[in-house]
Amino acid sequence: MIEDKYGITIGLEIHAQLLTSTKIFCSCDANVFDREPNSSICPVCTGQPGALPVLNEEVVRKAVMAALALNCKINRYSRFDRKNYFYPDLPKGYQITQYFYPIAENGYLNIKIGEGNKKIRIRRLHIEEDAGKMLHSSDNITQATHSLVDLNRCGIPLIEIVTEPDIESPIEARLFMEKLRDILRYIDVCTGDMEKGALRCDANISIYNKETLERSSRVEVKNINSFRFVEKALDFEADRIKKMMEKGERVEQETRGWDFSSRSTVSMRSKEEESDYRYFPEPDLPPLIVSEDYINELKEKLPELPDEKIQRFQSEYNLLEYDATVLSSSKKLADFFEDCVRLYNNPKRLSNIIINDLLSLLNEHNVEIDGTKIRPEAIVKIAKLIDSSKISASNAKSILEETFKTGKDPQDIVKEKRLEQIDDEEFLNKIIEKVIQQNSKAVEDYRKGKKGVVGFLVGMVMRETRGKANPKVVSQMIESKLNES
Amino acid sequence: MEIYKLTVEELLTLFRDGKLKVEEVINVFKERINKIDENVKAFISVLEPDTPEIDAKLSGIPYALKDNILAKGTRTTCASKILENYFSVYDATVTKKLKDSGAILIGKTNLDEFAMGSSTENSAFFTTRNPWDLSRIAGGSSGGSAAAVACREVPFSLGSDTGGSVRLPAAFCGVIGFKPSYGLVSRYGLVAFGSSLDQIGPITHSVRDTALITQLIYGKDPNDSTTVDIELDFLRDIEEGMPGMKFALPKQFLEDTLDDEIANALKKLIKILESNGGKVEEVDIPSLKYVVAVYYIIAPAEASSNLARYDGIKYGLRSKKEDLNSTYISTRGEGFGEEVIRRIMLGTFTLSAAYYDAYFDKAQKVRTIIKNSLNEIFEKYDAIISPTSPVVAPKIGEIKDPLTYYLMDLYTIPANLAGLPAVSIPIDFQNGLPIGIQIMGKRFEDPKVLRIARSVEKALDILDETGHLPVPEF
Numbered sequence: 001m002i003e004d005k006y007g008i009t010i011g012l013e014i015h016a017q018l019l020t021s022t023k024i025f026c027s028c029d030a031n032v033f034d035r036e037p038n039s040s041i042c043p044v045c046t047g048q049p050g051a052l053p054v055l056n057e058e059v060v061r062k063a064v065m066a067a068l069a070l071n072c073k074i075n076r077y078s079r080f081d082r083k084n085y086f087y088p089d090l091p092k093g094y095q096i097t098q099y100f101y102p103i104a105e106n107g108y109l110n111i112k113i114g115e116g117n118k119k120i121r122i123r124r125l126h127i128e129e130d131a132g133k134m135l136h137s138s139d140n141i142t143q144a145t146h147s148l149v150d151l152n153r154c155g156i157p158l159i160e161i162v163t164e165p166d167i168e169s170p171i172e173a174r175l176f177m178e179k180l181r182d183i184l185r186y187i188d189v190c191t192g193d194m195e196k197g198a199l200r201c202d203a204n205i206s207i208y209n210k211e212t213l214e215r216s217s218r219v220e221v222k223n224i225n226s227f228r229f230v231e232k233a234l235d236f237e238a239d240r241i242k243k244m245m246e247k248g249e250r251v252e253q254e255t256r257g258w259d260f261s262s263r264s265t266v267s268m269r270s271k272e273e274e275s276d277y278r279y280f281p282e283p284d285l286p287p288l289i290v291s292e293d294y295i296n297e298l299k300e301k302l303p304e305l306p307d308e309k310i311q312r313f314q315s316e317y318n319l320l321e322y323d324a325t326v327l328s329s330s331k332k333l334a335d336f337f338e339d340c341v342r343l344y345n346n347p348k349r350l351s352n353i354i355i356n357d358l359l360s361l362l363n364e365h366n367v368e369i370d371g372t373k374i375r376p377e378a379i380v381k382i383a384k385l386i387d388s389s390k391i392s393a394s395n396a397k398s399i400l401e402e403t404f405k406t407g408k409d410p411q412d413i414v415k416e417k418r419l420e421q422i423d424d425e426e427f428l429n430k431i432i433e434k435v436i437q438q439n440s441k442a443v444e445d446y447r448k449g450k451k452g453v454v455g456f457l458v459g460m461v462m463r464e465t466r467g468k469a470n471p472k473v474v475s476q477m478i479e480s481k482l483n484e485s
Numbered sequence: 486m487e488i489y490k491l492t493v494e495e496l497l498t499l500f501r502d503g504k505l506k507v508e509e510v511i512n513v514f515k516e517r518i519n520k521i522d523e524n525v526k527a528f529i530s531v532l533e534p535d536t537p538e539i540d541a542k543l544s545g546i547p548y549a550l551k552d553n554i555l556a557k558g559t560r561t562t563c564a565s566k567i568l569e570n571y572f573s574v575y576d577a578t579v580t581k582k583l584k585d586s587g588a589i590l591i592g593k594t595n596l597d598e599f600a601m602g603s604s605t606e607n608s609a610f611f612t613t614r615n616p617w618d619l620s621r622i623a624g625g626s627s628g629g630s631a632a633a634v635a636c637r638e639v640p641f642s643l644g645s646d647t648g649g650s651v652r653l654p655a656a657f658c659g660v661i662g663f664k665p666s667y668g669l670v671s672r673y674g675l676v677a678f679g680s681s682l683d684q685i686g687p688i689t690h691s692v693r694d695t696a697l698i699t700q701l702i703y704g705k706d707p708n709d710s711t712t713v714d715i716e717l718d719f720l721r722d723i724e725e726g727m728p729g730m731k732f733a734l735p736k737q738f739l740e741d742t743l744d745d746e747i748a749n750a751l752k753k754l755i756k757i758l759e760s761n762g763g764k765v766e767e768v769d770i771p772s773l774k775y776v777v778a779v780y781y782i783i784a785p786a787e788a789s790s791n792l793a794r795y796d797g798i799k800y801g802l803r804s805k806k807e808d809l810n811s812t813y814i815s816t817r818g819e820g821f822g823e824e825v826i827r828r829i830m831l832g833t834f835t836l837s838a839a840y841y842d843a844y845f846d847k848a849q850k851v852r853t854i855i856k857n858s859l860n861e862i863f864e865k866y867d868a869i870i871s872p873t874s875p876v877v878a879p880k881i882g883e884i885k886d887p888l889t890y891y892l893m894d895l896y897t898i899p900a901n902l903a904g905l906p907a908v909s910i911p912i913d914f915q916n917g918l919p920i921g922i923q924i925m926g927k928r929f930e931d932p933k934v935l936r937i938a939r940s941v942e943k944a945l946d947i948l949d950e951t952g953h954l955p956v957p958e959f
């Protein structure tokens with residue numbers, strides 16, 4: 001089979017937009033998403049004559065944080081270089097990047113594959129500036145009568161992360177990207193939003209024949225702008241190359257772009273068309289020297305990362321790996337959980353409410369935890385109400401929903417809506433008798449030995465009480481009633 | 486008293502004593518420009534300045550800027566067609582500092598296009614003439630700034646110096662041109678040519694004025710990461726003379742037989758130094774043989790990148806064609822002159838991947854060797870002396886081969902490659918043409934360089950009866 005015969009080798013080049021308040025070399029606002037074109041610009045980022053770059057310290061800090069989180073070696077000495085090429089979205093005619101001496105090298109990231117971990121090595125991480133944006137008068141550039149240039153994005157700080165070719169399948173590529181996104185979000189370095197271009201990915205892929213070890217040329221796939229497409233585009237490309245190899249055709253070394261509309265990759269340029277960027281040291285910026293103290297200080301500030309947190313949640317709170325993983329999926333959620341635990345030491349109960357009820361609520365409304373009125377106190381109150389049998393676990397979500405909408409105290413909601421669990425035996429007795437009367441068949445079945453009908457009868461009582469009855473109490477009462485008669 | 490002959494210091498004294506009014510002075514210099522500039526052609530733009538009365542160090546002193554230094558709202562052409570109608574959108578740091586000091590900008594001066602050249606013949610607009618002989622070049626690339634001060638159209642001006650562009654025209658025009666240490670004066674708002682070499686410097690007709698202006702324009706600038714945070718006082722010790730100082734005269738500077746008049750000027754300098762307590766010794770600095778070669782790799786390489794922004798997209802000339810690539814080619818082909826294109830091509834070549842190691846990288850290494858060998862000299866000597874140029878001002882159009890001009894930069898280039906302070910000061914006149922000599926010092930010992938220049942100036946035998954450098958007749 002063709003699948004077994006060929007192996008895949010993938011390396012990724014990822015651009016992540018750093019979350020800084022100002023641009024990399026000037027003091028223009030760096031938050032330019034959805035801004036009016038050319039409204040966050042100045043002489044520096046538009047390449048006016050005589051303007052000079054000044055490095056934003058926040059950029060260095062965030063880049064070093066990212067490098068530390070990716071287990072990289074930080075280079076105490078790094079430098080900026082100019083990458084020269086002409087394009088209307090590049091006002092200086094060169095991009096300031098780090099070509100010869102990057103800020104960090106030799107890192108890695110573990111991704112989870114099945115039950116095991118796989119280490120993907122990171123070759124280098126460097127700092128650079130983004131270019132502007134072209135707006136063509138037609139969707140298809142070849143049909144455009146003119147193009148407009150928006151320079152807002154010029155000088156937005158980026159880090160470029162280059163992996164070693166350790167990735168062996170399109171799925172691994174997607175898992176790597178997702179893991180990377182989680183980490184960058186954790187350390188508040190990047191929003192990780194691929195659709196908005198805050199995280200971008202180019203992939204180098206080659207295929208080899210496992211028997212003959214014959215290897216195809218390397219193809220670069222660009223324009224991958226969602227996590228789903230990372231896998232889709234590489235799947236497509238791997239297939240394309242395999243089929244060519246199968247037919248004995250020569251695979252060109254080229255750059256191809258993922259085309260969303262045709263769900264395929266299309267050739268952008270061949271190797272011969274690649275430009276010579278004439279890299280040389282940027283004379284306007286001194287070398288970037290970071291001290292050991294600076295690196296250590298940032299190491300201290302580095303928050304606990306997802307892998308460590310999942311481990312700790314399992315050992316410290318006795319959670320299942322799945323639950324620990326869900327809670328650690330974002331730092332905000334994990335912090336929220338721990339805030340709850342600090343107030344009320346029943347991690348299991350809190351974890352259940354958060355995972356089963358809170359998360360589905362957040363998903364329905366498409367918000368994150370800090371975008372709601374729900375505070376840890378509310379979750380804790382609900383947990384305590386359940387633990388003291390005041391409400392049933394099945395009512396937790398509707399209470400949460402009310403708190404979510406109104407910000408009201410769960411206790412007040414319980415009172416207002418009379419959701420308090422009924423454990424008044426006299427009251428329950430009446431209802432149970434009614435239910436038993438109405439379901440004589442079930443009673444007969446019980447006597448014939450079908451003990452399972454108890455659950456059914458409890459359910460009927462719960463329905464009668466609109467969920468307010470304490471199911472434990474009801475179950476005991478029904479059983480003793482059935483046994484006594 | 487002829488007001489136009491006065492130094493900045495003298496004008497300030499008269500202002501302070503109430504003997505002169507600002508408008509009066511501005512008018513004197515404007516009349517001077519009206520009368521002389523059609524012959525000399527130092528100015529690309531003459532401005533109609535406001536004359537606000539502010540209480541600051543240079544209040545009321547008119548000056549001119551080389552037209553590659555930005556002043557908000559003025560045209561900054563770089564003497565290029567590609568920026569012919571470019572209006573500065575911000576003030577260069579030096580412009581802002583002078584404005585805050587009360588100095589009044591009255592014009593922008595001619596240069597070789599983008600400061601590339603030694604004659605202003607490469608200006609896209611016209612050639613500036615030497616005020617001492619209108620058939621000769623004023624030198625370059627700050628030819629307009631030097632000529633304007635030489636014929637006293639302004640008491641001082643600013644130029645930029647990448648390989649001698651302040652010092653060479655100062656020498657040809659008989660005035661004082663100073664290139665401060667790299668990193669001392671902000672380059673923010675100076676249109677970049679060779680970023681690791683460029684430095685703004687004053688052109689004056691008195692060494693004390695040079696010190697005064699440098700004091701006002703130097704300093705760490707948050708907008709220029711290559712500026713250094715260092716406190717210097719340029720005037721404090723300027724009159725202290727040079728007893729016990731040692732001067733190095735590199736053998737390599739004498740190897741090509743100097744013109745007689747230049748050799749004589751050098752002898753004159755040595756005599757002045759020795760009779761004022763200094764000691765001159767010949768030294769051997771073998772790496773100086775490579776300065777011109779190294780410079781003409783590094784400067785064009787940086788220039789090829791610095792000039793990429795003039796592409797017809799955002800501002801400046803656009804020669805519109807049917808597609809992007811043809812628009813680039815035709816805009817840049819029409820917008821840049823021959824010398825600029827030559828250097829862009831040179832730089833593009835030496836930076837290309839196949840030649841980077843053989844040219845640019847090697848040149849950087851040799852540059853480090855030159856820097857180190859010069860620094861070694863300064864462990865034993867206070868300054869290095871030399872002529873400023875191996876020749877006096879040539880005739881306009883006389884030199885056709887660009888290489889001849891390149892080789893003329895032999896004495897001035899080392900200061901740029903090593904980031905050193907260097908001043909050119911007139912020492913003599915031969916056949917009515919000024920000859921300049923150069924004093925080059927250790928990096929950031931700029932005050933010492935000016936102190937030596939001041940001692941030489943006091944000993945000059947070419948000063949007029951009022952103690953001023955001579956002024957050409959118009």
Ligand SMILES: [Zn+2]
Nearest residue numbers: 026028042045
């Ligand atoms: Zn900006």
